[in-house]
Amino acid sequence: MRDERPITLSWNGRRPLSPEERRAHTPASEDARGAGPEPARYAAHGPDGEVGRYLFGDNLAGLRSLRAAASGSVTLAYLDPPFHTNRVHTLVEAGDRAAPKSERRRRAAFDDRWTDRAAYLESLGARLTEVRGLLAPHGSVVVHVDPKTSHYVKVLCDEIFGEECFASEIVWRYRRWPSKTPNFQRVHDVLLRYRRDARARPRWNTPYEPLAASTRATWGEGKQRAVFRDDGHRQRSSTTEEASLGVPMGDVWEIGVLAPMSRERTGYPSQKPLALLDRLVLALSDPGEVVLDPYAGSGTTLVSAARLGRRFVGLDESTLSLETVSQRLATIGAPLALEAVDAIPAAPSLVACEAPGPRRKRTA
Structure with a gap:
């Protein structure tokens, strides 16, 4: 007899999922065995024809509000969360990059310090749960992690999305300057892809290699x-x-990291190359559909979505992220609706708001 007991991660203080929550993790729809519904799209446009939204503030609160207003509307969610490095990631001010290290002024981009790994996984798990509720039955989520955390996150995603919804593990292989270490050089990241509903036909545009x-x-x-x-x-x-x-295309991708002098580089720490996000957006969504990035960071996902004719929603609580995203989208002429998390409209409209105020202290 097959063992149907779920495999889960456990740590001190973690509350197991209730039976009601477990039932919520069943496939999204009973009639999803066919082609699936028409692509979910935002029907409303802002006054200037915005193609996307940027929600400034705590991404968990933002995701919960989005889920209440626009459940099942997202075709592709890409998450590039902190990698549990236990340090604050900073950016050197543009005018100081040629100065000696001791004289460089730095701005904080994001704080990746945690009390322990359980706190990190608890934070990520809460956000993945909300993302799951935002995905359309034909949608996919891609979680970008490093080899030190990928095995924990894989089990966490199995629990949240269901083992049957696991689609692929993509290895992003890149070249970097070698370091002196008594170990094999680390030259890859891991991207875990899960489908929202294993019975629905996923959005899939086959990518090809030459x-x-x-x-x-x-x-x-x-x-x-x-x-x-x-x-x-x-x-x-x-x-x-x-x-x-x-x-x-196979599941090992050779795409170079951004060179120090690349025109694409913004200086934002952990910025990913457009070539990587373009490949995901093209393969896992169609024009007009919605792409979500809860850890918007430097805005590469949003720029890729805008360039490729997709609509997007990005979330972040970093003032530096807000500035970087706004500048990058303005450069390519992509209108953007800026909203504070506390001012999310009740309906999934794209009405432009005033630029948000100072960053709020995280409470969850």
């Missing part, structure tokens, strides 16, 4: 076709006149 040089030299750029004899045995291969799209 054909290998040896394949192009032998077969050219056309699609390969296998030719079989009447007895069913393969006789030979040939190519068609139709151009090949390439090879369906």
